[in-house]
Amino acid sequence: MSSDAARRLAAGTDGDEDRRRGPSRSRSPGEVRTGVSRAEDGLGALVGYNCRRAYLAVLEHSIRHMNEHDLRPTSFSVLSLVHHEPGLNSRQVSKALGVHPPNLVAIIASLETRKLIERRPDPADGRSLGLHPTAEGSRLASRLERVLARAEIAATAMLSDAERETLLALLRRVWSSPRQA
Amino acid sequence: MSSDAARRLAAGTDGDEDRRRGPSRSRSPGEVRTGVSRAEDGLGALVGYNCRRAYLAVLEHSIRHMNEHDLRPTSFSVLSLVHHEPGLNSRQVSKALGVHPPNLVAIIASLETRKLIERRPDPADGRSLGLHPTAEGSRLASRLERVLARAEIAATAMLSDAERETLLALLRRVWSSPRQA
DNA sequence: TATTGTTATACTCTATAACTATA
DNA sequence: TATAGTTATAGAGTATAACAATA
Numbered sequence A, B: 001m002s003s004d005a006a007r008r009l010a011a012g013t014d015g016d017e018d019r020r021r022g023p024s025r026s027r028s029p030g031e032v033r034t035g036v037s038r039a040e041d042g043l044g045a046l047v048g049y050n051c052r053r054a055y056l057a058v059l060e061h062s063i064r065h066m067n068e069h070d071l072r073p074t075s076f077s078v079l080s081l082v083h084h085e086p087g088l089n090s091r092q093v094s095k096a097l098g099v100h101p102p103n104l105v106a107i108i109a110s111l112e113t114r115k116l117i118e119r120r121p122d123p124a125d126g127r128s129l130g131l132h133p134t135a136e137g138s139r140l141a142s143r144l145e146r147v148l149a150r151a152e153i154a155a156t157a158m159l160s161d162a163e164r165e166t167l168l169a170l171l172r173r174v175w176s177s178p179r180q181a
Numbered sequence C: 001t002a003t004t005g006t007t008a009t010a011c012t013c014t015a016t017a018a019c020t021a022t023a
Numbered sequence D: 001t002a003t004a005g006t007t008a009t010a011g012a013g014t015a016t017a018a019c020a021a022t023a
Helices: A004-010 A048-068 A073-084 A090-097 A101-113 A135-155 A160-177 B004-010 B047-067 B073-084 B090-097 B101-113 B135-156 B161-176
Strands: A118-123 A125-132 B117-122 B126-133
Touching: A048 A073, A048 A135, A048 B047, A048 B073, A048 B135, A048 B161, A073 A090, A073 A101, A073 A118, A073 A125, A073 A135, A073 B047, A090 A101, A090 A125, A101 A118, A125 A135, A135 B047, A160 B047, B004 B117, B047 B073, B047 B135, B073 B090, B073 B101, B073 B117, B073 B126, B073 B135, B090 B101, B090 B126, B101 B117, B126 B135
Parallel strands: none
Antiparallel strands: A118 A125, B117 B126
């Protein structure tokens, strides 16, 4: 490590003892000081950036549990959704999860091969195939949901239960609110 | 559309008028009712899932502005970080952003080719190359940060300013808190 | 021995066009 | 004409091993 900037970043946190410090120069004098590296500035001020980092931090705790059952995050999402909403077809799963239809084909085929879900022709629409969890699929979905919920509590142990609920509620509103225009 | 499940999902929201409804059957009787498709159940209860969906929802508003300057999310992150912390080397950027070193090589090379950043040999360490924004790079970073901040406010217009700040603070704590073990 | 920057490479994820069967 | 499922494919993102130069 050679620079001041490096040492400030290393921790990744923005603790109280680190609040007021000199500007990290190497910029021309007279330039506006932007607040260098405080969490409220730059990337730290962006909801998108922080959502992504939080997602990855939480995922790190969860991914192992999914891998133990040979499920990727999206495979698990499909299984869980079909568990809670049996009868959905592929197109509806696509819309609900925001995954493009072609990218669901292999996922659904794999879940079916592993006998976690079944595809049943819709008698009312010859094009549509309803997705239904098998008994084993439902068991796995419920169990993994519980395991992942616990893993997430561990991953977000720095939050109180109330704060975690607040976070969940805010996130849900962000992505599931009807968009304007 | 053929199933009940489909109609319930279509809106993506969980409005009050939709709160109490019968279980979506096609599962064996006597099975525990899991709360089918309410936001608090299944995927909706998972922080990771909601972080990811919120990230993608916000990104949809922001990506256009980055593309206008031929920047991908990670390229912009590097530029913004280097703008606020000039002098960081590639390894430090890697740690700060959680991007693996080999994946930064092309990004940094491109930013340098476009004269948005410069690489200066560290006199104290012959291996290290300090990254510094050019005047144009700093201008672009500041401008894009402002544009993206506004785009995010539009993307999260369903939140009050206070709620947005709360969300940001909670997300930051999730990913930047020191992890246990 | 350890670290910085790098190459090569593989794997995963995401996106688009176009085809078929059905509506 | 439109929609559901699918194929093929391209592009973007992410990951690991290993090397040269330097510490």
